[in-house]
Structures are given as structure tokens and as C-alpha cells.
Amino acid sequence: MSADQVIMAGGGIGGLGAALMLARKGVKVRVLERAPEFGEVGAGLQLAPNITRMLDEVGVLEKILPMSVQPRRLVFMNAQTGEMLTTLDLEDAKKRYGAPYIVLHRSDLLSALLEAAQAEENITLHTGHQVTGVEDQAGSVVVHCANGAEFTGQVLMGADGLHSVVRKEIVQDEPICSGYVAYRGAVPIEDVDRRASMDDVVVWMGPGMHLVQYPVRAGKLYNQVAVFRSQEYIDGKEDWGTPEELDRTYSGMCDAVRAAIPSLQRNNRWPMYDREPVQTWTKGRVSLLGDAAHAMLQYLAQGAGQSLLDGAALAETLSVLGDGEWTAEAVGAALSGYEDQRVAHAGAVQSTARVWGDIWHVDSHVPMILRDEVFRSRDVYDYKFVDWLYGPVQDAGTTSAAPEAAATPSAAPAGQPRTPAHA
């Protein structure tokens, strides 16, 4: 039995997406998913124009648009006062960045990727295969699974998430707990409080908390994510971020925010972890993608999207290796090219997501005044906060704030990656 070209450890959004993009460029991929079925937990996800532009190029966007929603605006609200602070006009942003901002249910995206992957000759899918051991040999990499199966490939990609087993081969670190927890839920749209906005992605920001709301599944479901910093975690309690603490934290918020809480699922709490950005994801024939490479806090809504960008970059660099034997040098060059495209950028997103969350969650008087003023005084068509992420700008003729303001060298917005995180 000849060696696979790429073994993908993990069949989530990142792993299946990468497999699909590799396969479409002629690379043979074996996907090893540890769960008994392919599937996604969680609720909605957001795909900004930097992601949908790429998905359009690889032919995936058209598959997911029918089950997506294209919100009109991204709206930032003060969760205590109910004041609308600023908005991002997503219809204008679509022109600016040449692609839509979409939201959809995670399982809808996973299903679309799975269906497309199943239709690819170049992809072999396995469930119930948990990777437990890796041997990087001179000319190949051998992967051992918990069920005794063993596969030999030219390259192993660890797409096995936050608690990646493959990552241990490359980076000696641990996930970092933020002390924040999320409660999520997508409920039938008819069950939603009528004050909720059906056209927008709404972010409510309050002291040590935020709530995100948007419709998914072509408007049939309404997705809500309630996040808060757990005092119980700070106090060292084993059982932290409980539903009771959720209720206590949200009790001080405005009516519209409190109205969201009853429709959240309470049986699943999601502690929020990330990892420090690292300089390399690669060792020999083994590399990483998605959360295994760059687990990030969700505050820029880029987790899934960045893993899809990994797949696109990987497909671009590995596909040039062709059909023959992949030498260690050729693999090294290809993975190095993959890292050149992805490591620094994903690291900037990891760092900026932390700062962005810190900005949302400020909890003392003066920082809240400042945060609100930054948001409130922003020109609705000032894109300097997102150009670095959603760009490059495709159509400079779109509505825009005064160019001199955007071009000022001193105009370093909060959240731009050149601002050092956690300095």
C-alpha cells in the first residue's frame, strides 16, 4: 500500500476544509476523525470577507450561501445602557472587500464541507480514528491511531483542535484559560424576544461580559452567545462559570440583554482558551492548521475562517509538489511557504483578539467611558480597524472616511496588530 500524500488528523471545519482545497488541487488526502461521526458542536459562526473571498475562489461559497444569512450591519451596543455605539455597514463592506460577510450554523458549514469532500476522489474519510502517535521517518511520516490503525503519509497535518495531540510533536505549550465562559444556543426564530434585531450581528459589551446575537440557517434560527468572566474561576472554584453565575452577571444589564438569557442552552458551558502565538507550526513532515496551530479567543470571530485560510495556503504550496515522491527538502520548502503565508498573520489575529476582548470587557468607570467614546466617535465608514483583517481593499471607490484620517501615520487603531498585545 503506497503512502498517502497528506494525512489530516482531524475532520472538523479546518481539517475537512483543508482536505477539500488540497483535493481540488490534485493532492490525495486521508482524513482521520476521532469522533464516531463527522459533526460540529457549538452554534453559529461568522465568516468575514477575508474568508468568503477565498471560499468564493475555491468554489465553496456558493455551496454555503443558501443556508447562510448576510447581515446588514455589525452593531456594537453598550450592554448596560443599551446605547448603540457604532455599526459596520456590511453591505458597503461587501463592496469594499469584494465579498460578503456571512453568518451560518457551524453544522451547516461542516455538512457542506463534508458533502463536497465525500464527492472528491482524492479524499478518503475515516471516523472513529483518533491519532495517538506520530513517527516522522526519513522519507515519510507514520501515524498510529487509538484503534490500532496505522497510516503512512508524506505529510501529516494536525487539524486536531485546541487540545491537539499532533501539536505536542512540535510545540511544548499548553492552552491558556482566559477565565471566560460562553453559553451558546441557536433557537427557532419564532422563540426569540421581539426586541432582537433580525438583520444584524449585534454585539453587546459590558463589564467582563458580552453577548453576540445573529440569525443563522437562512433566518430560521437565531444564534446567541453569552460570554462572561467568571469570578468563580478567579476564586479557584472547580465548578466555575455556572449558569447561576451567568444569571448574576447578566442581571445588571439592560432589558434587551436580559431578555436573551432564557433562550440560551444551559447544559453546556464553554470555557474559553487560546494559545500564545508561536514562530513555527512545522517540524519535518508534520505541521499544524486551525486551532491546533493558532487557537484564538473568539472576539474577532475569525477562528473558523483562519483555519480555512490555512487550508487554502496549504493547498497552494503542497500542490506544486506533484504526484511523485515528496522529498524532505521539497516538503520543507512547501511547508515553509505555507508558514510564510500564515504564521505571522494568524499570530496577529490571536494577539489582537485578546486586546479586542479586553476592550469589550473593560469594567471600570474611566476605561468604559473611553471605550464607548472610541466606538461612538468612529466614522461609520472608517475601516481602519478592519482593513488589516478583511483587506486588501478590492474597490477603493466605496464609501470611506476622509482619506487623510485613515492615512495618518499616527492613526494606530486599538486592535491593530502593530499594537503589542499584553505589553
Added chain:
Amino acid sequence: MSADQVIMAGGGIGGLGAALMLARKGVKVRVLERAPEFGEVGAGLQLAPNITRMLDEVGVLEKILPMSVQPRRLVFMNAQTGEMLTTLDLEDAKKRYGAPYIVLHRSDLLSALLEAAQAEENITLHTGHQVTGVEDQAGSVVVHCANGAEFTGQVLMGADGLHSVVRKEIVQDEPICSGYVAYRGAVPIEDVDRRASMDDVVVWMGPGMHLVQYPVRAGKLYNQVAVFRSQEYIDGKEDWGTPEELDRTYSGMCDAVRAAIPSLQRNNRWPMYDREPVQTWTKGRVSLLGDAAHAMLQYLAQGAGQSLLDGAALAETLSVLGDGEWTAEAVGAALSGYEDQRVAHAGAVQSTARVWGDIWHVDSHVPMILRDEVFRSRDVYDYKFVDWLYGPVQDAGTTSAAPEAAATPSAAPAGQPRTPAHA
């Protein structure tokens, strides 16, 4: 010996200014200064258009302009990075508010007020008279001095500063120590580091510190005030805010800020106090003005100016009582009118000065990002931060930011008084 109309306890800027404005409206005033000579300690002071407009109306502005400087701009800098964050165009502001923004030496202002007061028949000046006791009698108020002197007046105004003796008759409170200390100094302009701006009022903001610089005395002297939060105070040391701590705090700042430190006077440290705003400054025939009424932190540069506004309001309301006996009812109505003009506004300035200082002095990463972004993204001709203080706008035809921005009900700037301080 007939009763004086007004006894002014205190002959500083507030007391002499009020005496002058009262006398010019025909009110007889006796000023009791406890020091052996009239004089002012400290260095420069700033008089914004809300003050100079009034001083112009009462004929005082022309006396002080020759020894003042009219700076071109108010400039806000980041003390660590050296970045210029925003400016207020004081030439444009002069048109907007119908009066100049001036800076001068405290002793030059005091001398001008003293000289004008000495020329007034209606003013009797005493030095070496410290008020130690007050008896509010039915038809008059009797004032006892430490030197045994005793005076009877229709009204007693406590203009006796932060540690006011007269205030004890009216309000049971104590000055509040901010834990910040200032080192001040005005040095010959030729001794100043050449990087300093000779045209501007420059405010350098850093973590737990700020430095203010501007020329005074018609440009012959350069005034500098270095302020910082004392860790020694927090640690409970008796001798806190020492010159050594000044050096330590400023050592982390940019070159231009460090260059300012050698020319500060180190033999006099100024701990910074204020008081909580109160609802009334008056009891019977006794009332307060200046720091005795509304001691404030200096961050809005309004301390001296607000005391001069007190004098103008007092002159307006007391002068209508005329030459005869002032009944308790008439005095009550006049002092009530004085309070209507001044108490709420001065309280807003006290509260906002605290918030303003807190904004300058933010000392952790995210609040500093937010502070800088608020300042940096401000339109130079957006006056919403100061209209409430320097206004009303005299000439709406001046350069201005988009009116819709200023008129938005949600546009509550940091530092505007409707933002509750220390909530």
C-alpha cells in the same frame, strides 16, 4: 463704626478678584488676608475663554494681557511614546468663544488684581489678619481674627482656600487627598530645553503622571508642572511624593519629558487635594467662594478661573441690595441667586476634573490604547469636549466638526458633566 457690607476672608486670586468685582458694582468690601503680604505661591495658571470673556466684561482682562501669553494651541502628547495625540486650536477657539485662552504667572495676576483693588475706594485691605471665628447674628455677621481684631459685616465670604476656616461653619467635610503630587517651576526661557514648544500649552500624559508646559510673563519665563501618583503615598509613607520618586516615575518617559525635570524646583512639593461637590455653600449671612467652596483637582486648569466666576456672580447678586441695611431675607435671596449661578456648575467642574485626570493617568495597556485612540481620532475642530465649559459659543461661524456629530444625543464625550464621576 458702621458694619461693612462684605467681609472677604482671604486675599488670594479669588478673594481679591471678588472684592474688585463687588467694589466696581458699588459694594463696600473689607479683605482680610492672613499672610503678612498679599502674594501667590505656585507658578503659572491658565485662563480659558469662559474666564477671559468675563474678565473682559469687568475690565480686568486688559490689565493682565501685557504680562500674559496667548498660546497658539493646547497640545496633548503621549509622555512615553512622544506621539502628538490631538490639539485644540486656541486661535480658532478664541473666535468660537469670543475671548482668548491665556496663560500667565500666578503672581502677575495677583499683582494686577491687588493694584486694581488698591485703587478702589470701596475696598479696604488688611494683611496679617487671620479669620479664626465667625458669629452669624440676626442682623449682621461678626468676624474674629487671630490678632484680636473684630469686624462686623452684612455678609462674610470665605475665600480662604482649600483649608478654609469659614467652610467649617457651613460644611462638615475634609479635603480629599488624591495621592498625586506636583512639582512646579517657572524658569527663565533661555534655560529651557530647546525641544520645548514656546507657542503651546503642552500636556504630556503617561501612566500615573503628567507634565504641563507653557510660557508665561510675556514669554520671559517657562512654566512647568510635573505631576505624578505617589506609590509612597499608597504605601502609607509619611514622606511621600519625594523628588527621588519624581525621578523614578519620570525615568520611563520619552526624552522631551525627561529633559523637563532638571529645571523644576524640588524644594516644594504640592500634594493635590480636592473636595466633594456639595449642594450649598451658604448658611445665613456666610457663604464661600473659590477653593473654599469647590476645591478641585487642576486637570481642567479651572481652579483660579472658577473662583473669578464666583466673584462675578456674587457682584451681580449682592450689588442689587443697594446701600441700606441688608435684611436677612435680602441676603438669603442674593446668596441663593449666587448659588443658582455657581454651585451646580462648579460641582460639575470638580467632578469632571477628577475624571479628566483619571483619563490622563490611565496606567494599564488597554485603557492607554483607548485613551490614545479617543484623543487621536478626535477632529481638531470638534469642540464637544469643551463647549460645556468654555461656551456658550459666541460665533457659530467658526471652524467646526460636522454638526450632526456634535448634535447626536448619544455623543456624550468623556469628561462631560452628565457622565457621572466615580460612579
